Amino acid sequence: MSSSAVNSQTDNKNRSSTEKSLDSSFIWLTRILSFLVAAVLLWIAIRVGLQAIPAIQEFGWSFMTGSSWNPPEQQYAILPMIYGTIVSSLIALLIAFPIGVACAIVLSENFLPQSVRRILVFLVELLAAIPSVVYGLWGIYVLIPFLKPIGSWLHQNLGWFPLFSTQYVGPGMLPAGIILSIMILPIITAISRDSLASLPPELRSGSYAVGSTRWQTIFSILIPAAFSGIVGGTMLALGRALGETMAATLVIGNSNALNFSVLAPANTIASLMANQFSEASGLQRDSLMYAGLILFAITLVVNIIAELIIQKVKKY
Amino acid sequence: MPTQEQQNSRSQTSQKEEMILKAEDVTVYYDDFAALRGVYMDIPRNQVTALIGPSGCGKSTLLRCFNRLNDLIDGCRVEGKVIYRDKNLYSDNIDAVEVRRRIGMVFQKPNPFPKSIYENIAYGARINGYKDNMDDLVEKSLRQAAIWDEVKDKLKQNGLSLSGGQQQRLCIARAVALKPDVVLMDEPCSSLDPVSTSKVEDLIHELKEEYTIVIVTHNMQQASRVADMTAFFNAEEGESGNRFGYLVEYDRTEDIFENPQEESTKSYVGGHFG
């Protein structure tokens, strides 16, 4: 026993040079892979940029300002899709922000016992895990019919308002915005809840001790203190909504005409790409790549801002 | 200014000492475990009462009963009565928020709100329906907390930018701005340096004129310096191995320190004080 231990020790000493090289090559391997992961972002940017070059050369800036997408004429511009992308995401934010923050409040304050809260947190996470194509399918057959009376009412009573100026035909901006809001709500809730829960508990007791009610504490002390986290989460959610494809594609109606009414069919950059790619070739395919590059640039900016805000919060 | 009537009543009660807070058989449970057991204690008006004892003896727990801050802790339950001016704070029909507006609190770690110095004072006053000149109240409260001269030129700055000692005095100003009857202090000097500590102790002496103060402290010297009355709590091993606290002895401060009746008081005070 003791001799073998001694043996193995001398073995170890003999092996130490191989072991050293094994050790350093292991560290190098992890280092290379780690930089590779970071480099993927750059790689995507370069690759997507290269694929877009033919269309950029053809259309330049007018690609973003023109509004006709016309394959027979080989004329491509995506202003309606940029509009649709932004408006559907804003509708989604408008709905998801108040609901998401309310969920974060209920799930971070002591309204409910810990065990019940844990289950609810799990359910909200599950909401984020449902595949977007399933939401899309559900949107076509459940949400769109459900919204019909609401859409018709909006048009009949508020039709003078440009946003409701067309008949509700089913697929369109409104159902797309609602589906997107369901999908981004868990992001807002998760990050807002994190930043509310990470506030020091003395802040709460300090506020209660000067005679605040629970809701005065929430609105006047906790939400202002957690504000940047909530904003960061909302930006992240916006980035997700801008780039979301399948759910939007199935319910937005894929109309390439610019229409201000949220009841009318519209299109987003992502759903344009998903829809036309399989039949496209030549300049049309290049134009889809250009559209992809623009979407990538928009979401990149939004995500970088979101991450910067969230990173700052973590320091505090 | 106190009215004639109030003055009369004060002078009368000073002979038999008016009691503003009374704990009657208070037992505090965390989940199923009674962490503090059977406390009877009367707190006299306009005096400083210190709660001392080893850690885990329940002195902070008792303090938090006096303004129902224990309500915030999951699984915490209080039995017995806490009488504040003839009202039992733990009876069903009492509004805990109102209680906290009359019984202020200063915490172990300074916890100013992440707002301006001015807003730190004004926030509590505003939600309590204060309608007079806010600037006056802010100045008066900061003066009472002996911090006015240090901050008068930077009222718009964030309260968190102050030093620890200043933050704690800001928190005291925040508490007195509500004109509470009682100010509870939970080891207010434990995170402060000696200079700030002596400033806060001086402040406690002054505040006594207007307020009743109940202070939890680890520091024997501090208790003997600031307190009129002192209560000694001790902890014992409970049936499940958890430690529970109870009140051992409660008397005038000089009696507790010079002539304690109980052995455990004597050894605790002696060990820490001699």
Place this chain on the structure above:
Amino acid sequence: MSSTTYNQQDNLSNLEASNSRPRTIIGTLLTVLAFTLLGVALLPLGLVIAYVIIKGANRLNLSLFTELPPAAFQEGGGVANAIVGTLILVGIAAIISIPIGVLAAVYLSEFAPKRVARWIRFATNVLSGVPSIIVGIFAYGVIVLRTDSFSAFAGGFALAILMLPIIVRTTDEALQIVPQEVRWASVGVGASNFHTVLKIVLPAALPAIVTGTSLAIARAAGETAPLIFTALFTQFWPNGLFEPIPSLSVLIYNYATVPYDNQRELAWAASLLLVLLILLASVISRWATRKSVY
């Protein structure tokens, strides 16, 4: 004394709770509102799951798992090829992304200088926000255009890119939680970095890594957008790694808008399978979290 400026001062009856007090009413209303909004948030979850079960359950039979999808006017059929395809795609993605992701995370938490780690973490987080459709056209450019064919491999590659940041982040977080003393103990008995990481640190963090990986797999299994640029779809059985391959998610997309009831029912049934898969992954990840040591 300025006691009059606080209108409630010295009026002890105020101590008593009253339901008619404005702030009591406002507080109750806000609480009710918050709970209502929580209900509104969870309602779609319940409705989606309910509809997927109602519309998909009647096709949940053996032929769903054994038969090929039907043509337009055919009856019956199943989604067997898409199930196999999804498993293959996710398998390729896992084989690529798990080793890379875990080792990259090892560098971040064990060896990297703080500044470098911060930048790489930042890039990883931004990568996780890149829309999946962009990853799709990226994989299209990198693989499909080079090999001149839509393929299972290209689809798996796209899914791997989507899984990568999730795996890196969860592994990185898990490794950071492992206490420093454990590493010192290992190094103290003369273990090399390689041994310390492989034999001590990674096993300690394993439950959390399993959690992250199963969440990443669940997300990849439901992805559709990148696959229509890479893996495409076929009506037939998968036929090698460098051929187009069917998947559940693309099947749902294709059949969602067709006018044929039979195919639409299969879309619902495929949705049910995906939702069940995701529930399974969530349960596994919860279970793994509970096993966690630290």
